[in-house]
Amino acid sequence: MSTQPVHVIGGGLAGSEASWQLAQAGVPVILHEMRPVRGTDAHKTEGLAELVCSNSFRSDDAEINAVGLLHAEMRLANSLIMSCGDANQVPAGGALAVDRDGFSDAVTAKLEAHPLITILREEVEGLPPADWDKTIIATGPLTAPSLAAAIAEATGADALAFFDAIAPIVHFDSIDLDVAWFQSRYDKVGPGGTGKDYINCPMDKDQYLAFVQALIDGGKTEFKEWEGTPYFDGCLPIEIMAERGVETLRHGPMKPMGLTNAHNPEVKAYAVVQLRQDNALGTLYNMVGFQTKLKYAEQTRIFKMIPGLENAEFARLGGLHRNTYLNSPTLLDGSLQLKSRPGLRFAGQITGCEGYVESAAIGLLAGRFAAAERLGRPLPVPPLTTAFGALLNHITGGHIVSDEEPGKRSFQPMNVNFGLFPPIEAPKSEGKRLRGKEKTNAKRRAITARALVDAREWLGVAPAREAAE
Numbered sequence: 001m002s003t004q005p006v007h008v009i010g011g012g013l014a015g016s017e018a019s020w021q022l023a024q025a026g027v028p029v030i031l032h033e034m035r036p037v038r039g040t041d042a043h044k045t046e047g048l049a050e051l052v053c054s055n056s057f058r059s060d061d062a063e064i065n066a067v068g069l070l071h072a073e074m075r076l077a078n079s080l081i082m083s084c085g086d087a088n089q090v091p092a093g094g095a096l097a098v099d100r101d102g103f104s105d106a107v108t109a110k111l112e113a114h115p116l117i118t119i120l121r122e123e124v125e126g127l128p129p130a131d132w133d134k135t136i137i138a139t140g141p142l143t144a145p146s147l148a149a150a151i152a153e154a155t156g157a158d159a160l161a162f163f164d165a166i167a168p169i170v171h172f173d174s175i176d177l178d179v180a181w182f183q184s185r186y187d188k189v190g191p192g193g194t195g196k197d198y199i200n201c202p203m204d205k206d207q208y209l210a211f212v213q214a215l216i217d218g219g220k221t222e223f224k225e226w227e228g229t230p231y232f233d234g235c236l237p238i239e240i241m242a243e244r245g246v247e248t249l250r251h252g253p254m255k256p257m258g259l260t261n262a263h264n265p266e267v268k269a270y271a272v273v274q275l276r277q278d279n280a281l282g283t284l285y286n287m288v289g290f291q292t293k294l295k296y297a298e299q300t301r302i303f304k305m306i307p308g309l310e311n312a313e314f315a316r317l318g319g320l321h322r323n324t325y326l327n328s329p330t331l332l333d334g335s336l337q338l339k340s341r342p343g344l345r346f347a348g349q350i351t352g353c354e355g356y357v358e359s360a361a362i363g364l365l366a367g368r369f370a371a372a373e374r375l376g377r378p379l380p381v382p383p384l385t386t387a388f389g390a391l392l393n394h395i396t397g398g399h400i401v402s403d404e405e406p407g408k409r410s411f412q413p414m415n416v417n418f419g420l421f422p423p424i425e426a427p428k429s430e431g432k433r434l435r436g437k438e439k440t441n442a443k444r445r446a447i448t449a450r451a452l453v454d455a456r457e458w459l460g461v462a463p464a465r466e467a468a469e
C-alpha cells in the first residue's frame with residue numbers, strides 16, 4: 001500500500017526543512033507555497049527558504065554558543081537548510097553567513113528534484129480540509145491574512161498574536177540578589193505561587209528620575225512600513241509610557257506598592273522593577289511590562305542602571321514588531337500538534353521560536369514527528385539536554401504561564417540560548433574553581449558536550465568516537 005502524503009503549507013525555512021525530512025524518511029509531501037501568486041510584506045523573490053533580512057545564521061561555534069550547537073545538531077540530522085547554508089557560505093568570521101540567492105536557489109532545486117516532493121504554488125486560504133489528515137502549517141510571521149484568521153478562529157481570539165511586544169529576558173544568575181529580593185506584591189500566593197514569585201529591583205527617587213530621563217533620551221528603532229499596527233494600550237513600550245509623564249511608570253509597571261525591600265525594610269522604594277520567572281528551569285526571568293522599541297545597545301546600557309541589574313546578561317532584548325505566533329504552550333502538544341486537532345502540526349516562527357535557524361530546526365522536528373507517525377513508528381521528544389529539546393520545550397512546555405494575570409499572554413518568541421538548558425556544574429580545572437568568563441565558558445562546553453552525546457543517541461547516529469573510526 002502506498003504511503004499517503006503529508007501536506008506542508010509554507011515553503012520558508014521551516015516548511016522547506018520539514019518537507020525534506022519527510023521525503024528523506026520515505027513519506028510523500030505536497031508543499032503549498034503561495035509565492036509568487038501572493039507575496040508578503042517582506043519576501044522579495046519566489047524562491048523557497050528566502051532570507052527576508054540578514055544573511056546570517058549567526059555563530060557557528062558549537063562549543064560555546066547555543067545557536068552554533070543547534071547548527072551541529074541539525075547537521076547530524078541531515079538538515080537541508082544547513083547543507084545548503086554550508087554550500088553557500090560567505091566569509092563572516094565565526095558566524096555562518098550565506099549568499100542568500102545561492103542558498104535559496106539550492107534549497108529550491110533540492111526540493112524540486114526530490115521524487116517524493118510535489119510543490120504547488122498556491123495560497124491555502126483556510127485550515128486544511130479533512131482529507132489532508134496530516135498537515136504541517138509553517139507559514140511564518142507573515143502568514144497570509146485569511147489563513148491567519150482561520151487559525152485565530154480555531155484556537156481562540158487571544159491565542160494568536162499579531163503584534164509582538166517583547167520585554168527583555170535576563171539570565172537569573174546575572175541578577176544581584178544582594179540588592180534585589182524575591183517577593184510577590186502583597187505576598188500574594190495565588191494558585192501555584194509561593195508569595196515569592198518575583199524578583200524586585202528597588203530604586204530611590206534620584207535613580208528613578210534619571211532612569212525615566214534615560215528612557216526618554218534613548219535611541220529608538222524606527223518602524224518599517226509593514227509594521228504599521230497600532231499599539232494596544234496594554235502593551236505600550238516603556239519609553240512611550242515615560243514620555244506620557246514622569247509619574248506614569250511609577251503608577252504602572254514600576255509601582256512600588258505591596259513590596260518591602262528585604263535588604264532594607266525601613267526604607268520604602270520609590271519605584272520597583274519586577275522580574276518574573278520565565279521558564280520552568282528558573283534560569284530565565286523576564287522584565288515585567290518592559291516591552292520596548294529602544295535600540296539594543298541602548299537597552300543594555302539603560303537597563304543596567306537598574307539596581308540589581310548592573311551586570312545583567314540578557315537572553316533576549318525587547319522589541320516590537322508585527323508577528324503571527326501561537327500561544328503554543330497552551331495549544332500544542334510536545335510533538336507540535338494542535339491539541340484540539342491531532343494530525344495538524346505547526347512549525348517555524350509561528351510556533352513562537354525566533355530566527356532562521358530556530359525556525360528551520362522546529363521544521364526539522366515537525367517533519368520527523370509527522371514522518372514517524374505516518375510510518376507508524378512514534379518518535380519520543382528529543383531530550384531537554386539537547387538544543388532541539390531545549391527549544392522545543394520552550395515552545396511546548398517550558399514557559400511558565402502567569403497565574404497572577406490569568407488570560408494575559410506572556411509567552412514570547414525566543415532564540416535558542418543556554419538559559420533554556422538544564423543547568424550544569426562548571427567542571428573544575430586542575431582541582432581549582434573557575435571564575436568569570438572562564439567559568440561561563442567551561443559551563444557552556446559542558447552543556448554542549450552533553451547535548452551532542454544526547455542528540456546523537458536521539459537521532460540514532462553513531463557516537464562521535466565510533467563515527468571517526
Ligand SMILES: Cc1cc2nc3c(=O)[nH]c(=O)nc-3n(C[C@H](O)[C@H](O)[C@H](O)COP(=O)(O)OP(=O)(O)OC[C@H]3O[C@@H](n4cnc5c(N)ncnc54)[C@H](O)[C@@H]3O)c2cc1C
Pocket residue numbers: 009010011012013014015032033034035039040042043049050051052053054055056122123124125138139140141142143144147347348349350354355356357359360
Ligand atoms: C521582516 C522580518 C525580518 C526578519 N529578519 C530576520 C533576520 O535577520 N534573522 C533571523 O534569524 N530571523 C529574522 N526574522 C525572523 C524569522 O527567522 C524569519 O521570519 C524566518 O523566515 C521564519 O521562518 P518560517 O519558515 O517560520 O517563515 P517564513 O520563512 O516566512 O516562511 C513562511 C512561508 O509561508 C508562505 N505562506 C504564508 N502564508 C501562506 C499561505 N496561506 N499559503 C501558502 N503559503 C503561505 C510565505 O510565502 C513564506 O514563504 C525576520 C522576520 C521578519 C518578519
